[in-house]
Amino acid sequence: MIGEIIAIGDELISGRILNTTSYFAASQLFAAGHEIVAMMTIGDNPALIGQTLINSLERADFVVVTGGLGATTDDLTNAAVSDALQRPTTFYPEILENIRANSKRTPKQVQLSLEKLAWLPAGAHALKSDAQMAGHFLVHDGKPVFFLPGVPHEMKELLVETVISRLAVWEGEDVREVRQKLYRVVNLAETEINRQLDPLAKNDQRVRIGYYPVFPEVHVSLTVTGHNGSEVEELFKEQNRQILVLLGDDCYGTDTETLEEVVGKLLTRRHLTLALAESCTGGLVAHRLTKVSGSSGYFVGGVVAYSNNLKERLLKVDRDILVKFGAVSAETARAMAAGICAVTGADYGLAVTGVAGPTGGTDEKPVGTVYFGLAGPGKTSDFMVNFFGDRWQVQEATAHYALDLIRRELNSF
Amino acid sequence: MIGEIIAIGDELISGRILNTTSYFAASQLFAAGHEIVAMMTIGDNPALIGQTLINSLERADFVVVTGGLGATTDDLTNAAVSDALQRPTTFYPEILENIRANSKRTPKQVQLSLEKLAWLPAGAHALKSDAQMAGHFLVHDGKPVFFLPGVPHEMKELLVETVISRLAVWEGEDVREVRQKLYRVVNLAETEINRQLDPLAKNDQRVRIGYYPVFPEVHVSLTVTGHNGSEVEELFKEQNRQILVLLGDDCYGTDTETLEEVVGKLLTRRHLTLALAESCTGGLVAHRLTKVSGSSGYFVGGVVAYSNNLKERLLKVDRDILVKFGAVSAETARAMAAGICAVTGADYGLAVTGVAGPTGGTDEKPVGTVYFGLAGPGKTSDFMVNFFGDRWQVQEATAHYALDLIRRELNSF
Numbered sequence: 001m002i003g004e005i006i007a008i009g010d011e012l013i014s015g016r017i018l019n020t021t022s023y024f025a026a027s028q029l030f031a032a033g034h035e036i037v038a039m040m041t042i043g044d045n046p047a048l049i050g051q052t053l054i055n056s057l058e059r060a061d062f063v064v065v066t067g068g069l070g071a072t073t074d075d076l077t078n079a080a081v082s083d084a085l086q087r088p089t090t091f092y093p094e095i096l097e098n099i100r101a102n103s104k105r106t107p108k109q110v111q112l113s114l115e116k117l118a119w120l121p122a123g124a125h126a127l128k129s130d131a132q133m134a135g136h137f138l139v140h141d142g143k144p145v146f147f148l149p150g151v152p153h154e155m156k157e158l159l160v161e162t163v164i165s166r167l168a169v170w171e172g173e174d175v176r177e178v179r180q181k182l183y184r185v186v187n188l189a190e191t192e193i194n195r196q197l198d199p200l201a202k203n204d205q206r207v208r209i210g211y212y213p214v215f216p217e218v219h220v221s222l223t224v225t226g227h228n229g230s231e232v233e234e235l236f237k238e239q240n241r242q243i244l245v246l247l248g249d250d251c252y253g254t255d256t257e258t259l260e261e262v263v264g265k266l267l268t269r270r271h272l273t274l275a276l277a278e279s280c281t282g283g284l285v286a287h288r289l290t291k292v293s294g295s296s297g298y299f300v301g302g303v304v305a306y307s308n309n310l311k312e313r314l315l316k317v318d319r320d321i322l323v324k325f326g327a328v329s330a331e332t333a334r335a336m337a338a339g340i341c342a343v344t345g346a347d348y349g350l351a352v353t354g355v356a357g358p359t360g361g362t363d364e365k366p367v368g369t370v371y372f373g374l375a376g377p378g379k380t381s382d383f384m385v386n387f388f389g390d391r392w393q394v395q396e397a398t399a400h401y402a403l404d405l406i407r408r409e410l411n412s413f
Numbered sequence: 414m415i416g417e418i419i420a421i422g423d424e425l426i427s428g429r430i431l432n433t434t435s436y437f438a439a440s441q442l443f444a445a446g447h448e449i450v451a452m453m454t455i456g457d458n459p460a461l462i463g464q465t466l467i468n469s470l471e472r473a474d475f476v477v478v479t480g481g482l483g484a485t486t487d488d489l490t491n492a493a494v495s496d497a498l499q500r501p502t503t504f505y506p507e508i509l510e511n512i513r514a515n516s517k518r519t520p521k522q523v524q525l526s527l528e529k530l531a532w533l534p535a536g537a538h539a540l541k542s543d544a545q546m547a548g549h550f551l552v553h554d555g556k557p558v559f560f561l562p563g564v565p566h567e568m569k570e571l572l573v574e575t576v577i578s579r580l581a582v583w584e585g586e587d588v589r590e591v592r593q594k595l596y597r598v599v600n601l602a603e604t605e606i607n608r609q610l611d612p613l614a615k616n617d618q619r620v621r622i623g624y625y626p627v628f629p630e631v632h633v634s635l636t637v638t639g640h641n642g643s644e645v646e647e648l649f650k651e652q653n654r655q656i657l658v659l660l661g662d663d664c665y666g667t668d669t670e671t672l673e674e675v676v677g678k679l680l681t682r683r684h685l686t687l688a689l690a691e692s693c694t695g696g697l698v699a700h701r702l703t704k705v706s707g708s709s710g711y712f713v714g715g716v717v718a719y720s721n722n723l724k725e726r727l728l729k730v731d732r733d734i735l736v737k738f739g740a741v742s743a744e745t746a747r748a749m750a751a752g753i754c755a756v757t758g759a760d761y762g763l764a765v766t767g768v769a770g771p772t773g774g775t776d777e778k779p780v781g782t783v784y785f786g787l788a789g790p791g792k793t794s795d796f797m798v799n800f801f802g803d804r805w806q807v808q809e810a811t812a813h814y815a816l817d818l819i820r821r822e823l824n825s826f
Contacts, residue, residue, distance in 0.1 A: 010621070012452075015443055016634070035661075040454075113604055180427070194484075194486070209487075221429055282704075283703060283715070286695050290694075291805065304696065389566070
């Protein structure tokens with residue numbers, strides 16, 4: 001089905017809050033076979049809310065509206081929708097009952113203010129009877145309209161648990177088949193990947209290939225559409241095979257797989273452990289590894305050695321090396337990697353030392369100069385890269401490069 | 414002036430990429446005194462691009478369009494705009510010249526593909542003559558329309574350096590005055606803050622107060638508007654004063670100030686240093702502190718002691734404590750804090766140990782149980798909190814709480 005998403009909230013249009021819910025909804029709906037043609041973000045403005053919803057209902061088969069359903073005085077969505085669709089605001093005692101019963105841990109004071117959540121446009125149904133949160137839907141001119149809270153985790157829960165399943169059984173559903181896959185690429189520029197892959201999709205309207213730089217990597221998407229399931233499947237398989245061959249080892253993963261998850265899987269499969277010695281990334285590499293559940297199985301820990309003192313004390317880096325070559329040097333990176341291996345007993349030690357900026361750069365070692373050390377069974381190596389950008393970019397690119405270094409090392413045997 | 418923002422790209426409506434550029438543009442334009450009424454996100458669909466731009470031009474005084482200007486084959490914005498506004502696509506050799514001259518470091522192969530960047534709708538002007546990137550504007554029916562690249566850092570640079578200054582000198586600019594401030598609050602729920610502050614804005618159309626949960630904190634925004642500058646200023650000052658009194662110490666900062674920046678300023682002002690011993694946050698607290706430029710002045714480093722082995726080896730936590738009380742305990746948290754202080758010589762040692770989940774919880778210590786240790790001059794203390802949510806939420810909330818602990822400690826003397 002064709003859908004549109006409307007996100008409501010003054011905080012979203014003034015740039016105080018980044019709208020992540022529409023993005024999440026679009027990705028989930030797309031994966032479920034729907035097509036989102038437009039996402040609108042507007043303020044808590046009743047007239048605009050009403051007009052936007054009416055316009056969307058004219059173009060789309062369904063509409064998802066997020067935000068403005070809460071208990072505070074700036075939440076205006078329900079009143080605006082009641083006006084626009086001429087569905088008088090109605091009190092639903094059973095909805096209030098359920099919300100109260102399911103939010104038992106909430107203090108009395110807050111409980112009282114929940115009443116507003118049960119005043120909804122006529123014809124509304126709760127999306128989930130055991131929910132502790134706002135969330136309802138109604139059918140207008142034969143089209144379903146879903147209203148979800150703007151708070152990301154509440155919205156995500158309701159979308160996944162209720163909206164997608166209701167749409168799947170909706171009468172008159174479009175049977176168009178869509179297959180999509182995302183390829184995550186490191187080390188290649190967007191235009192270079194485009195040059196390599198572009199001939200693939202030429203002259204076939206059913207195949208669409210997109211290129212999206214998502215710093216510090218590039219994502220390539222393959223979308224195959226058609227009305228015949230087996231035809232789509234076959235074309236998708238062949239395109240997928242060719243893309244994987246062309247991208248080779250620079251494609252580290254597909255779809256939602258992250259670089260840290262791929263590194264974790266490789267370490268787990270080979271029964272190896274990793275320890276970190278970070279300077280300029282200040283804990284970012286460790287943070288990325290430990291975002292992954294189960295990382296304690298292969299990541300033993302690490303040291304954030306921001307000062308030379310800690311490099312000596314905790315990583316046993318020789319003072320002579322620090323004095324002779326400097327903290328930002330290949331020699332120090334190797335000594336840090338070997339040091340964290342020795343101290344922790346991990347199979348691999350990965351070290352990062354560099355100039356994240358904006359200060360601290362010199363003519364010889366400008367901002368963005370980063371040395372990497374990798375100590376593993378029987379060998380220690382070092383790498384140097386000059387990254388460009390501000391402090392955030394240098395730190396993010398460095399952490400990504402470090403994770404990719406260990407990935408390539410683990411893939412090499 | 415009243416503006417609208419249109420973001421273009423298939424990657425944005427299918428949920429492959431989060432649209433951060435519209436958010437950034439809205440915040441910058443709002444800060445410059447403009448009002449954004451709507452932000453539209455649409456795919457690389459020429460007909461929809463044209464129609465959306467025409468609709469926006471009917472409602473707004475200016476429009477900012479981002480994305481689809483690049484050199485790859487899926488970039489369709491310029492062709493779509495040429496059609497919709499009936500401005501034939503025209504080749505601008507001087508624009509190509511400039512882009513080539515300014516991207517000297519780009520390899521020849523890529524240089525060749527840049528030609529597409531110089532085919533623009535008739536009447537277009539480059540936004541910046543020394544830019545290495547796409548970016549132009551045209552005036553249609555007396556209204557400026559800006560076209561910026563979709564790549565976030567390029568878009569941000571052009572918006573800040575060129576769009577905002579051009580709008581500032583635009584004829585017929587609206588002289589409406591806007592003052593805005595954002596308050597960042599920890600430890601209080603959105604509804605509780607609403608209850609405390611709501612009487613402030615009652616019955617005054619010039620004052621708007623908004624409440625936005627931004628996990629794990631809540632942001633409160635104050636917006637004062639009017640046509641008389643000094644009246645707005647006076648009203649803003651009084652409202653600001655009252656809000657600060659009501660929020661008290663739970664408001665850690667305002668506007669763009671982050672919790673890690675506030676902690677950094679307090680440590681710098683008091684000439685104190687901090688070291689970290691992290692278990693369940695896995696480097697996240699260190700990463701947040703080191704995102705701040707200049708953090709090496711007060712943050713000496715830390716240990717990510719994910720395993721018990723590292724807690725003993727690097728933090729000198731007594732094995733007896735680990736065995737008797739467990740790794741997740743008040744006693745271990747205190748020992749970790751004292752240990753990192755002793756090992757690094759920092760003035761303060763902050764330790765975190767807990768169960769981030771989704772596995773590892775027990776009846777006694779369920780997922781979300783976190784102990785904090787704080788060792789400082791002359792005393793060591795511990796704190797325990799039960800956080801709710803998934804692994805990501807527990808880690809983020811824990812890191813936030815840890816930073817807030819040291820903030821309150823530094824504010825207490």
